[in-house]
Amino acid sequence: MWTAKAPANIALIKYMGKKAHNIPRNVSLSYTLDKFYTEVSLELTSQCDKYVGKEPLNPEAKKRFVNHLKYIKKIYNCEDFFAISSANHQILEDGSSGNFPHSAGIASSASSFAALTMCTFEAMGDLMGVPIPPVEFQSSVSRIGSGSSCRSFFSPWCLWRDKKAEKISIKIDKLLTDLIIVDDQPKKISSSKAHALVSSSLLMDGREKRAEIRLKNLLAALNNGQWENARQICWEEFWDMNALFETSFPSFGYTQPETIRILMEVRKFWQQNGDGPIATMDAGPNVHLLWQLGQTDLRSFFFRNYVLGNFSCLSQSIA
Numbered sequence: 001m002w003t004a005k006a007p008a009n010i011a012l013i014k015y016m017g018k019k020a021h022n023i024p025r026n027v028s029l030s031y032t033l034d035k036f037y038t039e040v041s042l043e044l045t046s047q048c049d050k051y052v053g054k055e056p057l058n059p060e061a062k063k064r065f066v067n068h069l070k071y072i073k074k075i076y077n078c079e080d081f082f083a084i085s086s087a088n089h090q091i092l093e094d095g096s097s098g099n100f101p102h103s104a105g106i107a108s109s110a111s112s113f114a115a116l117t118m119c120t121f122e123a124m125g126d127l128m129g130v131p132i133p134p135v136e137f138q139s140s141v142s143r144i145g146s147g148s149s150c151r152s153f154f155s156p157w158c159l160w161r162d163k164k165a166e167k168i169s170i171k172i173d174k175l176l177t178d179l180i181i182v183d184d185q186p187k188k189i190s191s192s193k194a195h196a197l198v199s200s201s202l203l204m205d206g207r208e209k210r211a212e213i214r215l216k217n218l219l220a221a222l223n224n225g226q227w228e229n230a231r232q233i234c235w236e237e238f239w240d241m242n243a244l245f246e247t248s249f250p251s252f253g254y255t256q257p258e259t260i261r262i263l264m265e266v267r268k269f270w271q272q273n274g275d276g277p278i279a280t281m282d283a284g285p286n287v288h289l290l291w292q293l294g295q296t297d298l299r300s301f302f303f304r305n306y307v308l309g310n311f312s313c314l315s316q317s318i319a
C-alpha cells in the first residue's frame, strides 16, 4: 500500500480560462494551505482500477480520478491495477483534525490530484523499479489531472505560468488563514465548466494583461510590506473573476447573500480600523481570509465583533 498527502492552495491571482492540457490562459499566484490536505492511498487489486474511498465523489469525479491514475501508469507501461482511496483532512487550531468538504470551492481537487500524483509516482517507483521524478515533473503531470493541483507542490507561495509552476520567495512568507464556510454543498457548476464558459465573456479580452499587472503590483506590495495595497489588488482580482462568471453566456456565479454580507463586513472592518485581512474567493460561496502573523489580536477582534459575532450560521475553519 502507498500513501501520500498534499495540501490545498488558494489563488490570489486566479487561474480562470484554459487551453488544452489545462494550460492556463493567464498567470496565477497561490498560497499553500498546509492545514487543509488530502491523503490518498493506493492498494494493488486484481480486477481493474477503481475508486473505493469514502469521500462522496460523484461518478464523474471518480472517473477523473481513475483516469489520472491510468495516465501516469501509461507513462511506465504499468499493467497493475489499483484501488484508490482518499480523505480530505483539516488540522484545527487545537491540533486535532477534521474533514473538509469537497467541490465547495476550497480547492480539494487541487490537494486530491496532487496527492494522487505523488502517490502514483511512489507506487511506480517501487513496482517498476524507476526513480521518483523531480517535483517539477510531478507538478506538470498533476496539472493534466487538475490545473490548480500543480501549485500544491510548492509551499508557501507558488507562481504558475504556462506549463511551469514554481516556488517563489516573497518577503511576507507565513500567513494565518481562515475559511468562512457559507455553504459546504458541492457546487452546481464545476470549475472545469467555469473555465469553458468564461470564454464567452467579453471581459476575457484583456484578462491576461490584467492578471500580469496585478501579479507585478501584488509581488511589489507583499515584498515591501504594503499590506493594504495587497488587499486592494486581491479584492479587485476575485471580483474580476466573479465578473467573468456573471458576464459569460449563460451567466453563472457562486456568491450567496451570506457571502456578500461577509465581504461587506470585511470592507467595514478595514474602513473602521484602517487594517484587516486580505479576502478572496474561489469558485464557490465561501470566503478565505489571510492575515499577517502580527495581526492575531486584530483577527480575534474581527471574529468577536464583526463576522462570527453577527453570523451565527457560519463555521470558522482555521488553516
Ligand code: PMV
Residues within 6 Å of the ligand: 010, 011, 013, 014, 015, 016, 028, 107, 109, 110, 146, 147, 148, 149, 191, 192, 195, 282, 283
Ligand atoms: O484547477 P481547477 O480546474 O479546479 O480550477 C480552479 C480555478 C479557481 O479555483 C477558481 C482559481 C484558482 O486559481 O485556483
